[in-house]
Amino acid sequence: MSAAQGRVALGLEHHGAGRLAEAEALYREALAEEPHNIDALHFLGVVALQRGDPARAVELISQSLSHNSGNAPACSNLGLALAALGRNAEALRRMLEALALQPGYADALANLQRLMKQMTPDTEEGRDALMILGEAHSGANELDEAADCMRRILEQRPADADAHNLLGNVLRNQARHGEALRHYEQAIVHDSNPVVAFQNLLFCMMCAPGFSAADLHARHREFARRFEQPLLGPAPAFANPHDPERRLRIGYFSPDFRANVVGHYVQPVFANHDRRRFEIYGYFGGASADGVTRQIAALVDHWHEVRALSDADLVALMRGHQLDILVDLCGHGPGNRILAFARRAAPLQVNYLDYSATTGLSSMDYRLTTEYCDPRGIADPYYSERLCRLPDTYWTYNPTVGLPLAALPSQANGYVTFGSFNLYYRVTGEVLDLWTRVLQAVPGSRLVIVSVAPGSTQAALVEKLARAGIARERIDIHGVVPYEAYHQLIGSVDIGLAPFPYNGATTLMDCVWNGVPVVAKAGGETFSTRLGCSVLAGMGLEELIAADHDDYVRIAAGLASSPRRLSELRQTLRQKLEHSSMRDFPGFARALESAYRSIWRAWCNAQTKS
Structure with a gap:
């Protein structure tokens, strides 16, 4: 110095x-x-x-x-x-x-x-400043402040598509799905190229009540007609040798090869791929790398950071690598490059992992799934892709936290604590009504709930429960919590409650990992309603899957009145998960590779015939 x-x-x-x-x-x-x-x-x-x-x-x-x-x-x-x-x-x-x-x-x-x-937002500079401020508030889970910024813009500029889209995101995160959907629709109307707003609408439909598999499929196909169709051209002439048994080149794209659910899911897969039979390419589309990114990069044969590339340049890069199968791990999620796939970067293109519905794209050849998540003969009509079903499980479970199992909280507290650890946008009004019935059925019980934004979101939750006679002291509300604190909080409850229609799987596995049984409502005809139940079924815990609302209350209240059963589950659930197919990383990698080999053989056979 x-x-x-x-x-x-x-x-x-x-x-x-x-x-x-x-x-x-x-x-x-x-x-x-x-x-x-x-x-x-x-x-x-x-x-x-x-x-x-x-x-x-x-x-x-x-x-x-x-x-x-x-x-x-x-x-x-x-x-x-x-x-x-x-x-x-x-x-x-x-x-x-x-x-x-x-x-x-x-x-x-x-x-x-x-x-x-x-x-005021009547100038371009004022409008841009409010957008930036609103995005910052939204990212900090300060949803009231973010909504206020967007409404100030829309008062002056009612056709501002970006403001409608961000307000839709804010309202969705407040679990105000109907209002969110209306703003997404407005964003789509007023934007000359509303790809992102349309994708946000598709995701919100999965979280909102009242949409059937046919509804979801129709809107995804509408997306494809508007945005994929103009990009489709003559099929490229790929020179890949038509040898069904040779070493295959597999490419994976994701913006989330980092400390993220996707990053943790794929690490054991990449670590266990058979390099004698598969050559692995990783394409990272994220904005920033971290330690997990570097670990993942070390696990693949070829690593490419592609965020700065245009779709055309990304496809040119991938074609140059002569991939046999390209796997998209993002779907329509944030950071996706789904429209690059319309340009066809590989002979076979597969959607997998971090999207819970069809992509709607004709250029996406296959979607990986399981029989439980997408029952044969029922689910197939609602996908633009052909379904390739993995034998046992859809994913791995690879937590980075393994806290000691806590004693059953009810033994020390003298009351049973239920918990919801999903993101709040999955908690619909119908779900809260059902959870109210659970709390009423178990006198003195408490509810821990996370990711509820401060201000009007928490106030609306408290008011809704109060109208049903649930006192404020029975509700423990948290905002977004850090990862380890989240696991500690899970350990503080006796019974988990899964929302619906989008019940989630990672959160459910996190609960089970910490010895907490989770009550879930049986899924319907869509993947997003079945994925969490598939975890319970895969562990032999069908007893926790409710046929209807009455059954949900019965199971939750029954567990609450059975401290011996709760204690048994507390001590055995982690071990049960540890011995499940979700923790058999080599076995899962072999199943995934078998699926790739199967669709590759089918492609080679079709090329030979043609």
Whole structure:
């Protein structure tokens, strides 16, 4: 550290303690030694602003940025100084620049929020600032604030598609599915290319009540007609040798090869692929890598980070690798590149893992599933893909946390605690009504529920339960919790309650891993209603799958009144899961490879015949 930097560091200590005169003197000494010291110029400008001289602050901080334009805090503070001079448009640009340099930067967001109170969304800059602010609030699960930003835009610009789409996401996360769907529909109407809004609508339909398999299939096929069809051209002439038994090149695409459900699912698969028979390519489309990303990259033969590539360039890259089978692990989810598949990057294209319905695309040849998740003869008409059924399970379970099993909470508490650990957008009004019946059937019982945003979302939940006679002290509400704390919270309940129609599987497996039995409603005709039940069935726990609402209450209340059974489950569920096909990583990899070999043989046979 230079002497000048030492003085800046000491000046910051005084500055933080409110001793502006001492801080200013040290910054000036630093500048005397290094006239272009960017930190001294910046912080001297902050002192000027704090002393009521914004013009001098603009001059000093601008000098600092002329030597280092990538300093997000300096950009944000320059914005503050410009706003103090009434130069709001310039101030807004500087604050947006700070957020572009450092997304989620708290000080810049706070400064932007203050500035927006002086501006209206009738200008492009004001509108853009509200969008950025709304996205930041939404990402922080501050849903009321995010909704307020979007409604301010829509008051001035009722046809703003981006605002309708983000408001739809906010309302979905508040479990207000009907309202969310209406805003997605508005976004689709007003956007010239509403791919993302349409995909958000498709996902929301899976979470909302009242949609049949036929409804979901029809809207996915509508997506394909609008967005896939224009991209379809003559089938490429692939030169892949038609040898059904040779070593195959398998490509996997995902934006979630990171510390994420998908990343944890695929690690044991990639680690157990038979490299003598399969050559593995990984295509990572995510914005940022982490330690899990690096672990996954080390497990494949060829690794490519492709986020910056256009769809056309991505397909050209994949074709150049002469893949035999390309597996999409994302579907219509966030970060997807589903329309790249319309351009046909490999002879066989397969959808798997992180999407719970058909893609709707004619260019997606197969979807991997199981007999339980998609019963033969019932599910097939609702897919554009051919269904290839894995023999035992749809996925692996690979948790990164293995906390010691806690004692049964009811033994110490004197009451039974139920728990919901799914994301709140899966909890419909019908689900809350049923959980109310469960709480009424078990006097004194409590409910722990997570991922409920503060403000109006929590208030609406409390009010709904209060109307049914459930006192506030019986409900323990949490927002989004960190991963290990989430597992600890699971250990604090006696019985898990699965929502519907989208019951989820990872959360259910997390509960079982922590010794917590989960009551679920039997699925209908869609994958998303059956995937969680498939876990219970695969572990021989059909006793926890309810035929209807009355049966759901009966099972939950029955468990609550059977402490011996609960204690037994507490001690045996993890072991039962450990010995299931979901934890047999080599066996699952062989089953997956067998599916790939089967569809490859079928393709080779078809090529030979043609």
